[in-house]
Amino acid sequence: MQQEQTTSIAPESVNPSANATTNEFLTFRLGNEEYGIEILKVQEIRNYHAITQIANAPEFIKGVVNLRGIIVPIVDMRIKFRLGNENYDEFTVVIIINVAGRVVGMVVDSVSDVICLAEEQMRPTPGLGSVIDTEYIMGLGTVDERMLILIDIEKLLSSNDMGLIDQNLN
Structure with a gap:
């Protein structure tokens, strides 16, 4: 039986004395592109395992998992961003x-x-313009030769098509 691995990201790991103009992002890959989300929004990183599918859910909602007694919806970001078929392998993770x-x-x-x-x-x-919906993109980050697409995860999750968090909470 394969042991499930998780990595917790504790808010305490962020240096509170860091310069206020510095932002920390967890970076991840979808296809050939690299994305970033604010580290303070990340609770943990888990290996991808079987997910319980929910009937009539949108295609990008893969289903749910039970995370220590909390039922957690799982969103496949590759499907959500229309980046082609998902290919789950040993590197696939759930943030x-x-x-x-x-x-x-x-x-x-x-x-x-x-x-x-x-x-x-x-x-x-x-x-x-109106060609690409950039509502969920905070901006672009550059580190050396790397270009990161910075995602505003709150806007994405509270969008009309996802509706996973209440828009009034923002």
Whole structure:
């Protein structure tokens, strides 16, 4: 029997004396792109395991898992962002996030690392008109040659099509 591995991300691990203009992001991969979400929203990282499917759920909701007595909806970010078919392997993980008191799991291809971005390393979302919905993108982060798409996870989870957290809580 395979032992389930989890990695907890405790808010205490963030240096409270760090410069207020530095933002920490957990980075993850979906396909060839690298994304980042605020580290303070991350509760833990778990290996991908079987998920209980829910009838009539949107395609991007893979189902639910029981996480220490809490029923957690699992969202496949590859499907949500229309990035093609999911390919689950040994690197596939579920990032458990806690936003506005709601716990949600996000399936991603892999987790990279935690990155600190200074204000000068963060750029606003480029104007792409109505061609691409950039409502959930906080901006772009640059570290050396890496470009990160920074996701506003609260806006994404409270969007009309997901509705996983109450919009009035923001």
